[in-house]
Amino acid sequence: MAIKILVWGENVHERRDQAVAEIYPDGMHAQIARLLSSDPALSVSTTTLQQPQNGLPAARLAEADVLVWWGHVAHDEVDEGTVERVAQRVWEGMGLIVLHSGHFSKVFRRLMGTPCSLKWREAGERERIWVVNPRHPIAEGLPEQFALENEEMYGEPFSIPEPLETVLISWFQGGEVFRSGVTYRRGAGNIFYFRPGHETYPTYHNPIVGQVLRNAAKWAYSPLPRLEGIIEGPNVPVDQALERISERGPKVHAPGQSGYR
Amino acid sequence: MAIKILVWGENVHERRDQAVAEIYPDGMHAQIARLLSSDPALSVSTTTLQQPQNGLPAARLAEADVLVWWGHVAHDEVDEGTVERVAQRVWEGMGLIVLHSGHFSKVFRRLMGTPCSLKWREAGERERIWVVNPRHPIAEGLPEQFALENEEMYGEPFSIPEPLETVLISWFQGGEVFRSGVTYRRGAGNIFYFRPGHETYPTYHNPIVGQVLRNAAKWAYSPLPRLEGIIEGPNVPVDQALERISERGPKVHAPGQSGYR
Amino acid sequence: MAIKILVWGENVHERRDQAVAEIYPDGMHAQIARLLSSDPALSVSTTTLQQPQNGLPAARLAEADVLVWWGHVAHDEVDEGTVERVAQRVWEGMGLIVLHSGHFSKVFRRLMGTPCSLKWREAGERERIWVVNPRHPIAEGLPEQFALENEEMYGEPFSIPEPLETVLISWFQGGEVFRSGVTYRRGAGNIFYFRPGHETYPTYHNPIVGQVLRNAAKWAYSPLPRLEGIIEGPNVPVDQALERISERGPKVHAPGQSGYR
Amino acid sequence: MAIKILVWGENVHERRDQAVAEIYPDGMHAQIARLLSSDPALSVSTTTLQQPQNGLPAARLAEADVLVWWGHVAHDEVDEGTVERVAQRVWEGMGLIVLHSGHFSKVFRRLMGTPCSLKWREAGERERIWVVNPRHPIAEGLPEQFALENEEMYGEPFSIPEPLETVLISWFQGGEVFRSGVTYRRGAGNIFYFRPGHETYPTYHNPIVGQVLRNAAKWAYSPLPRLEGIIEGPNVPVDQALERISERGPKVHAPGQSGYR
Secondary structure, three states, rough: OOOEEEEOOOOHHHHHHHHHHHHHHOHHHHHHHHHHOOOOOOEEEEEEOHHHHHHHHHHHHHHOOHHHHOOOHHHOOOOHHHHHHHHHEEEEEOEEEEEHHHHHHHHHHHHHOOOOEEEEEEEEEEEEEEEEEOOOOOHHOOEEEEEEEEEEEEEEOOOOOOEEEEEEEEEOOOEEEEEEEEEEEEEEEEEEOOOOOOOOHHHHOHHHHHHHHHHHHHHHHOOOOOOOOOOOOOEOHHHOOOOOOOOOOOOOOOOOOOOOO | OOOOEEEEOOHHHHOOOHHHHOOOOOOOHHHHHHHOOOOOEEEEEEEEOOOOHHHHHHHHOOOOOEEEEOOOOOOHHHHHHHHHHHHHHHOOOOOEEEEHHHEEEEEEHHHHHHOOOOOOEEEEEEEEEEEOOOOOHHHHOOOOOOEEEEEEEEOOOOOOOOOOOEEEEEEEEOEEEEEEEEHHHHHEEEEEEOOOOOOOOOOHHHHHHHHHHHHHHHHHHHOOOOOOOOOOOOOOOOHHOOOOOOOOOOOOOOOOOOOOO | EEEEEEEEOOOOHHHHHHHHHOOOOOOOHHHHHHHHHHOOOOOEEEEEOHHHHHHHHHHHHHHOOEEEOOOOOOOOHOHHHHHHHHHHHHHHHHEEEEEEHHHOHHEEEHOOOOOOOOEEEEEEEEEEEOOOOOHHHHOOOOOOEEEEEEEEEEEEEOOOOOEEEEEEEEEEEEEEEEEEEEEEOOOEEEEEEOOOOOOOOHHHHHHHHHHHHHHHHHHHHOOOOOOOOOOOEEEHHHOOOOOOOOOOOOOOOOOOOOOOO | EEEEEEEEEOOOOOOOOOOHHHHHHOOOHHHHHHHHHHHHOOEEEEOOOHHHHHHOOOHHHOOEEEEEEOOOOHHHHOOOHHHHHHHHHHHHHEEEEEEEEHHHHHHHHHOOOOOOOOEEEEEEEEEEEEOOOOOOOOOOOOEEEEEEEEEEEEEOOOOOOOOOOOEEEEEOOOOOEEEEEEEEEEEEEEEEEEOOOOHHHHHHHHHHHHHHHHHHHHHOOOOOOOOOOOOOOOOOOHHHHHOOOOOOOOOOOOOOOOOOO
């Protein structure tokens, strides 16, 4: 059965910036979905910020195996409720792929616990993306490096937590470097941040970028059952302890009372 | 010059639960501060939830090198603004030591990006804390294990990110285990979570617990200057690129415009 | 196509200790292979120390996707050449599962770069193995904890590198804890250390242990092509640099000369 | 009391290659020691491959707090015994700083458990070293990046284990990137690999390189007592178990017998 990928597009630039609309006439989310769809193991749908509940009602999230996120100019229009719904689904096991300017999305910052800031320059310069972890599943089928002739520069320091694994590092023509492909686990959810994808360049028409996205979607997918209850802090009553113990000392909790949170 | 430690106490149980007040007549924060103060390298002060701005106005945080956090029943009374002030100071380089039930504090969850949930049982059972990383600075002077005869049980799974380093693991009489001492870096800030310290037991009168706290305070302290600007995403203009480049392709940003966030 | 699992057995205890022979009449490797074989996705074969080249000639290793290692009393009988052959295959992408007393095997110590020492007690005590990373692929289908009524105790500190991820932690009746399931990547190879399996107890007849082994075998397997050349340090000639540069300054290497190693 | 730094120099190039001798007339180790000595907190001495026992007899290692290693053309002349002596001292708590071509030294490969291979090009090209972890102790006082106008290129993939923390990443003029400053802990020992330092360029006359070396030496130093016995696997007799247990089941070890290894 195919892995269900949901591509979330902010869908603002492509409707108001002519340069973006020319490259992505159907929206960036549509083109990202097209790259993913070329793999029959992936069943891809799209949603956008403009739809009800930011395009991410609980039911929609519940059926997604992996969420792909592209946002830039409208991070603030994503509701806190949406952020919490997405975070909880990630903790329960939904994969998450955050693209490019999504580094500043509320969702990514929520899950990292850091500012996720970086340097930038919009000059259409050359980027070379190197594979530093050559047999990581996300690097499957990639050359040792590939170039994007025109990209926005993102430069270190990138204020993220130390990654679980660093897969890709970028070289920029103007002299900077950047950790462009990094993985995390948060609860049961696998997270991949992938740097390229500025809206004014045809990055999501690049076949190698497509390969990275498809690899990442399959890597982020977990076939295991949803991790229900991960946000709960359950009590284990004394009489259900695995090893026999007797209650001792004073208590603040009455029997059966929930924990404080 | 001494390291400035600020101990934040929720200060609720000790005023309303007789059992707690007997063990900590001056408040838990006062006793935690006492343990820390026995090291002349540490200059310790305290603050509580009940003071203005949750006891943590910007000026107070600005002068703290390391913040120690004990909270339980009143996590919800900590304002979002306080949480953001603390998080930003951590990113800038303030150390943070989160104690026991602080696992569910807004501050810890904010910085971890995970639910930080766990199992628990309030039965006064025996806990044995093992040092698994014997020459980590936080383990300085510790025996290979030490016992707390009466403690609340916290059991795995503890939904935290994979630690930078795991220093301590607990064994409980009732059959559970728990990662009781774990480290993280978030931005420039060192974070240590330390499990023991239930309010109804005299844990913060234990000398080995005091040793862990003093070690942790010194480990978490950074003598480096505050990392200003970590939340910013600065532009690097084309004419200031380290390597000479020419601007190419379409742009969405006007010259001098800030990035979107 | 099935994943090819090769189970390496030291095969000494089962031939000389009556107690072991009774539990594992066909050898421990045979029983470990039986547990793995119950999954049709795995094609399992066995080999032993007593066969030529310690049972691991290059051709045998070349066709293995995942190697499972059980050894104890005869670590020293494994040749250095065998250790290097195995290490190289791991770097190239072969998965490796090291069991129990294999912590002191030359192969595991070679790949960890640490002593891999621990405490032990052979008393047939109860072990409880807790899942601390509940949706890691190696934890698929496991209960939150499971007990082995009779096991050898292994206690911390376990002198291993900080794991990539910690999946399982053990509780022992006698008061110790142990990181019983830990993962690493070395080159292209996935490594899992799994603690249980003392030869005098029927651990490899336990169905949950079987589940862990099958999960681990599938997790450790990489479908990607062998990472040829990982031990080489190739020169990139100046005229093949991706960006045009001119040679400058003095050199110690003549054109076309290999690097020193 | 000052931290005792021992700089080990291979001391071959500087005696046979005129270009190297002109830059480092007293040997590379002497110049590296000079950079370190400018900090009064560091007490620096040197030793070379040509001295008895490769310049590293046990007594010499025993009194070193941190060992700095530069080798290139004579890795093979370092005895296995020397490698084991160094590794054991690292596990016991001696810091280790491995420089440049030391990536292929027996000592570094021994402690990493990986090939430590990389790409290279000796063209005197420009290297820019970026600080990606701006308040790591090793980055103290560094600018956000610094350039070495002439260096050997080292390119990814660098086959090392995932670092504990990545501190520095290099950009090369010819288009490559490299993880140039990475940390590890092995046993009680802190390890830092620092990329720059090709023998034909004046890298160890650069003041920022000196700053990195001094920072790294102080970071790698542990004031804690030597971790004796880390290579041992001690038995815990049943009658000394922390929790009372009775011996059950068959055994392969006689009472008081050592474990197998």
